[in-house]
Amino acid sequence: MKKETRLKGTIASSGIAIGKVFILERExxxxxxxxxxxxxxxxxxxxxxxxxxxxxxxxxxxxxxxxxxxxxxxxxxxxxxxxxxxxxxxxxxxxxxxxxxxxxxxxxxxxxxxxxxxxxxxxxxxxxxxxxxxxxxxxxxxxxxxxxEKKRKSLEKVTSQHIVVAATLDPHDVIILKEQNCAGFVLEVGTKTSHVALAAQGLGIVSIVGLKDITNQEIEDEDDIIIDGFQGFVILHPTQETLQEYKKQYESLIREKDELIYLKKSKSETRDHHKIDLLCNIDLPKEVDKVIESSAEGIGLFRTEYQYTDRNSLPTEDELYKDYNFVAQKVYPHPVVIRTFDIGADKLSQLGLEGVVKEKVPSLGLRGVRLALKYPEIFKTQIKAILRASQKGNVKIMFPMVTKAEEIDEIKKIIQEVKHELKEQKVGFDENIPVGVMIETPSAALTCD
Incomplete structure (x- = not known):
C-alpha cells in the first residue's frame, strides 16, 4: 500500500475535490x-x-x-x-x-x-x-x-470522478474540463494570476498550481487523490481516515451552498425591518455574473489592479472603459464602487514605463494614490475611463492608500481637469459622481473628519 503524501502548492481556485488521478501528460x-x-x-x-x-x-x-x-x-x-x-x-x-x-x-x-x-x-x-x-x-x-506527431490523452475521457494531473494546461483545456464536469486539476507550473488559474476561478474548478514534479510522483491513473483548495494541499494516496475527513468537509460545503441558495431569496433586513444593503467585492469583470446570481445589491469594491498586471504595456483608456462600462451596465441600477489602481512602482516598470526607481520593498514604498499622483497622466487615463462609464449614475470612485488631506485636494483637481476635457469632447458622464477614500492607513484614520 502506497504511503499518504501531502504536497504544498499555490491555490488557483479554492474548494475541496476528491477523486481519481487522470494523468494527462508527465513532465x-x-x-x-x-x-x-x-x-x-x-x-x-x-x-x-x-x-x-x-x-x-x-x-x-x-x-x-x-x-x-x-x-x-x-x-x-x-x-x-x-x-x-x-x-x-x-x-x-x-x-x-x-x-x-x-x-x-x-x-x-x-x-x-x-x-x-x-x-x-x-x-x-x-x-x-x-x-x-x-x-x-x-x-x-x-x-x-x-x-x-504525438497527441496527449484526450480530455474528453475525463469524468466527474477525475482530478487531472498535468505539467501545463491552457484556458481552452479548462473549458473542456468544465464541460466534462471534472472534479479539479493540479499542475506542475503556474501562479495564482496565471491565465489558467484565472480561467479555473471563472469556471469554478478546484485547482492547485506550482506543484513541481507532481507528474513524476509515484502515482498512476485511478489512484485516489484529494485537493484541499483552502489550505493549498494535494494529498496523494489518502488513507481511509483522510478520505472520510474530507468527504465530511465536502458534504458540509454542499450543505452550506444549499443554505446560501435558499438565503439569497430572502430580504436583507434586520428582525425589526431595517434594510441592509449587501454588496459583493470583485477582482475581475467576469465575476459580475456571480454577483447577479447571488442577488447582491451591487458591488462594494471593484479592484482594478488586474488591468495593470500580467502585461508589458499600460492599458489604454478604451480598454479600461470597456471593462468599467461592462460591469456598471450589468449591475444597473445597483451601484458599483470602482477603486483606482493600488499597485507599487515595481509594476509600472514592468509596464514599460522608463525611469521608475526600483524599491527594495515595493509594498511599503510608492503605491496607491501616492503613485497615481506621481504619474498623473496614467491616473487621468483611469479617471477618464471611470467617468465615461458613469453615465447612468450608478458608479462611485474610491481612492486607495490616502494618507493626508492634501492628496484628496490633488485628486479633486485632477477629476475636475478630466471632467473639463470630457465636456470639451462632448462625452457624457455623471457630473455628481460620488468619490471617497479607503481608510486603511493610520494617518487617514486619524484625519478622516
Whole structure:
C-alpha cells in the first residue's frame, strides 16, 4: 500500500475535490534527445518546422470562439499573445540557426530554444516574467507535439470522478474540463494570476498550481487523490481516515451552498425591518455574473489592479472603459464602487514605463494614490475611463492608500481637469459622481473628519 503524501502548492481556485488521478501528460514525456540530420536534409527540416508552426497557430486560432463564449475577450487576447510568442525572434532565431548550422533536428532545436527562454524567464524572479514562462512552456509543448506527431490523452475521457494531473494546461483545456464536469486539476507550473488559474476561478474548478514534479510522483491513473483548495494541499494516496475527513468537509460545503441558495431569496433586513444593503467585492469583470446570481445589491469594491498586471504595456483608456462600462451596465441600477489602481512602482516598470526607481520593498514604498499622483497622466487615463462609464449614475470612485488631506485636494483637481476635457469632447458622464477614500492607513484614520 502506497504511503499518504501531502504536497504544498499555490491555490488557483479554492474548494475541496476528491477523486481519481487522470494523468494527462508527465513532465518527461516530451524530452528530446540530441539528434543530428544530414546536411542535405536541412532545408526539408526547416520546412517541417515551419509547417508544424503554422499548424500550431491554426489550432490556437480555432479555439477563439469557444474561449470568447466561456471566458470572455481577455482570454481570447491570450490566444493572440500565444501566437505572437511562437513568432518571437527570441524563440525562433535559435531554432533556425541550430537546424542550419548545427544540423540538429527540428524537435531538438525547438526543445533547446524553449528551455533557454524558460530558464531566462525563471531567473528574472519577476511575477510578469514567471507568468510568461508558463505561457511559453505551454505553447512550446504544443509545437513539439505537432512536430513529433504525438497527441496527449484526450480530455474528453475525463469524468466527474477525475482530478487531472498535468505539467501545463491552457484556458481552452479548462473549458473542456468544465464541460466534462471534472472534479479539479493540479499542475506542475503556474501562479495564482496565471491565465489558467484565472480561467479555473471563472469556471469554478478546484485547482492547485506550482506543484513541481507532481507528474513524476509515484502515482498512476485511478489512484485516489484529494485537493484541499483552502489550505493549498494535494494529498496523494489518502488513507481511509483522510478520505472520510474530507468527504465530511465536502458534504458540509454542499450543505452550506444549499443554505446560501435558499438565503439569497430572502430580504436583507434586520428582525425589526431595517434594510441592509449587501454588496459583493470583485477582482475581475467576469465575476459580475456571480454577483447577479447571488442577488447582491451591487458591488462594494471593484479592484482594478488586474488591468495593470500580467502585461508589458499600460492599458489604454478604451480598454479600461470597456471593462468599467461592462460591469456598471450589468449591475444597473445597483451601484458599483470602482477603486483606482493600488499597485507599487515595481509594476509600472514592468509596464514599460522608463525611469521608475526600483524599491527594495515595493509594498511599503510608492503605491496607491501616492503613485497615481506621481504619474498623473496614467491616473487621468483611469479617471477618464471611470467617468465615461458613469453615465447612468450608478458608479462611485474610491481612492486607495490616502494618507493626508492634501492628496484628496490633488485628486479633486485632477477629476475636475478630466471632467473639463470630457465636456470639451462632448462625452457624457455623471457630473455628481460620488468619490471617497479607503481608510486603511493610520494617518487617514486619524484625519478622516
Amino acid at each position: 518527461g514525456d516530451l524530452l528530446i534527445p540530441v539528434h543530428k540530420i544530414p546536411k542535405e536534409n536541412v532545408k526539408k527540416e526547416i520546412a517541417r518546422y515551419k509547417q508544424s508552426l503554422e499548424k500550431t497557430k491554426q489550432e490556437l486560432s480555432s479555439t477563439k470562439e469557444r474561449i470568447l463564449k466561456s471566458l470572455g475577450k481577455s482570454h481570447v487576447d491570450l490566444v493572440d499573445a500565444y501566437i505572437k510568442l511562437l513568432d518571437d525572434r527570441l524563440f525562433t532565431h535559435d531554432i533556425v540557426r541550430m537546424i542550419e548550422e548545427d544540423q540538429c533536428s527540428a524537435e531538438f532545436s525547438v526543445s533547446s530554444s524553449l528551455n533557454k527562454v524558460i530558464q531566462m524567464f525563471a531567473r528574472s524572479g519577476d511575477d510578469y516574467f514567471r507568468g510568461r514562462m508558463v505561457d511559453m512552456k505551454d505553447v512550446g509543448q504544443k509545437l513539439l507535439r505537432n512536430l513529433l
